[in-house]
Amino acid sequence: MMKKIVRSSWLALVLLFMYLPVVILAVYSFTDTATIGTSGHFSLQNYKTLFTTGELLSMIGGTFALAFGSALIATILGTIGAIGAFYSKKGPRGFMDFANQIPVVNAEVVTGFSICVLLIVVLGLSKDSFFPLIVGHVVLEAPFVYLSVLPKLKQMDNSIYEAALDLGASAGLALRKVVIPQLIPGDRVRIYCCSVHPCHWDDYFITTYTKPSTFDTISTYVVNATKGSHTEIKTALWALSTLIFVVIVAGVLAWNLLADRKAGAENERYDVIRI
Numbered sequence: 001m002m003k004k005i006v007r008s009s010w011l012a013l014v015l016l017f018m019y020l021p022v023v024i025l026a027v028y029s030f031t032d033t034a035t036i037g038t039s040g041h042f043s044l045q046n047y048k049t050l051f052t053t054g055e056l057l058s059m060i061g062g063t064f065a066l067a068f069g070s071a072l073i074a075t076i077l078g079t080i081g082a083i084g085a086f087y088s089k090k091g092p093r094g095f096m097d098f099a100n101q102i103p104v105v106n107a108e109v110v111t112g113f114s115i116c117v118l119l120i121v122v123l124g125l126s127k128d129s130f131f132p133l134i135v136g137h138v139v140l141e142a143p144f145v146y147l148s149v150l151p152k153l154k155q156m157d158n159s160i161y162e163a164a165l166d167l168g169a170s171a172g173l174a175l176r177k178v179v180i181p182q183l184i185p186g187d188r189v190r191i192y193c194c195s196v197h198p199c200h201w202d203d204y205f206i207t208t209y210t211k212p213s214t215f216d217t218i219s220t221y222v223v224n225a226t227k228g229s230h231t232e233i234k235t236a237l238w239a240l241s242t243l244i245f246v247v248i249v250a251g252v253l254a255w256n257l258l259a260d261r262k263a264g265a266e267n268e269r270y271d272v273i274r275i
Contacts (some may be wrong), residue, residue: 017241022245029238034231046239049232063217070137077138078145079183080157083175085146086153097150100143112136112206120210132210138205184207218244 024036029047033040050056085096103111119125119132127133156179164174204219211220218240225233 022241025238026242026245029235034235043141046235049236050239050243053233053236056233056240057222059216059218060240062215066133066137066217070134070141073134073147074141075136075194078142079149079180081142082146082149082153083179083183086150096146100146103139103143104147108203109205110141111139112209115139115206115207124275127210128212130212133207133215136206137203138211140203152183153179 004022028036028040030042030044031040032043032045081096081100085093088096115132115136119135120127125131161174161178165171168179171241202219203217204223207217207220211217216224220235
């Protein structure tokens, strides 16, 4: 009994530590106060400012465009890389696995500075082309796609691919008709996962080193806004943070519900087959 109380208390403290700051921020986003910790009255002014300020809307739209664009590219490159590594010999496959693990654990400031030096200083590419910025985000995301596709490839029945080759299909045709169709449903999920990946929302170093001077993502805009004195913009960012959290929570809940429903349908089908 005592152990159960201790475990429950510890879990409650962890959840409180994780989510209480978000709840406080959400509560103050519905007030007219400019300082957290001071009393205020209920107000939707922060949300009105968020949705009527062109500067904020442009920043949010640019962040979403970068998120989905780089996610699509990263999903394509990561999937192609995983397929190539899976059907390669042990040596090249091991090198590809190692190479894709490094960006996952490497410090983002190192990645961002390296991309800046290579593309902007050495190759002379302009930040205004958005190319360095997109490359930076793709470099962050593609390894996650690669590492998530490999287990799916290992679960697939490779005999189907080999049978296609035995029937006269070329390797490219067998990949397009047999392997890739089995990966497409998962790739749709990967595009979504990459789109909501934290690098778009809270990465500061890579974006700062590679973005055009007139472009801001949510992370760079928030950092710059908190340094200024424009209180109305600062409090509108409380509303933005609240909306991002709500969208993420709704997405996770929907994902879990769909996964549970799919698992239940598969179990029912298995029971019918067994009967």
